[in-house]
Amino acid sequence: VSRFGGDEFVFAKPLECADWQSELKLICDGLVDALCEPSTMDGLELFVGGSLGVAVYPDHQKSMSELLRCSDMALYEAKQSGRGQWSIFRQELEDRAKRRKRLENDMRGAIINRDFFVEYQPQVCAGQRKLKGFEALVRWQHTEYGLISPLEFIPIAEETGLIVELGEYVLRQACQTAVDWPLINGEACLVSVNVSPVQFFKQDLVATVLRVLSETGLDAKRLELEVTENALIKDAEDAARVLIALRAEGIRVAVDDFGTGYSSLSFLQQFPLDRLKVDRAFVKNLARGGNDYRIAEAIIQLGKSLGLNVIAEGVETQDQFETLTAINIDEIQGFLFSPPVSTAATLAMIVKANEIKNAFDDCLILDAAPELGVGA
């Protein structure tokens, strides 16, 4: 056993049984359990815990340095899957690490090259079925790997800090696009932009947003920023200050993925908010009467009693739509109406919404974007 540096330690142990996999499992389970045992120091009970990454000689590598590199990749995976886990190296981890490294290296150039682009997903008023606004969602058209999901590259951008530049790029694109949107039946169409916790704390978000608004000419009242609960909880006082400043400028604030984070209720009191987005997880299993149904219902009631607008995301079926409407949801977003679409398709939807005037029915958006393979 040796200390490798910082909070990293290396264990080397011969595997003696023919069935070394079972032996390894026994050792690793034992180590993780031992690390997770509380210990006492100066009368204080301490919980330390630890994660473990394993590489096996000679199966994975033959040199010490390469073995360490492999175990480090396994350790990364173990940490990703939560505290107190262990993982063993697999080739797949190396491929994943290589792809990750490549994306990390290519990201800055891709922002400059405009390989990132933004799609827009409509948000529809549930009662009247009127188009109200769009959420901006970023995509990466990578020169070699093709289209990459934000679920893969946003965490990398957050880790490297590039999310600050990328976030500003998306914000500018979204504002520029929204400026050109005509009114919908006399009302201004909103645009929602996702903001990462890192952007909250690594830059002067208020100044950036105001600069982009003035450069693009978008009315502040038409912009909404989506933040997650966890972003706000991290440094609640600072976050509240930022939100207050944004709202003083007329910018709206929505809490994204509501119900999946800490969801402390005092949080709703502490922060100035305009709307809650009920997370897709609750919408998915909305069968009448189940727990997810009750949670969705409670979130809607809670939001409304606080004077907030409540929107459900990930609505895919007519059944979910009707259930949510029956429990008074304000707005709906999801594949039922449309997936995120290009700037051109977005404009076509608005034009169509105006042609049909008040009767914004769900077939409208489906008609507007037939090439998008929308199935409802």
Ligand code: C2E
């Ligand atoms: P999110 O903010 O929760 O965005 C909603 C995600 O749900 C989008 O995935 C959207 O395409 C997907 N979605 C919409 N309707 C449905 C539906 O009916 N069913 C299902 N199964 N999914 C639906 P997408 O575009 O892959 O984005 C994933 C996440 O990446 C977003 O989750 C958001 O957290 C993040 N993201 C996307 N764009 C940005 C951005 O510009 N900045 C930041 N910081 N994060 C972004």
Ligand code: CA
């Ligand atoms: Ca969002």
Ligand code: CA
């Ligand atoms: Ca969400």
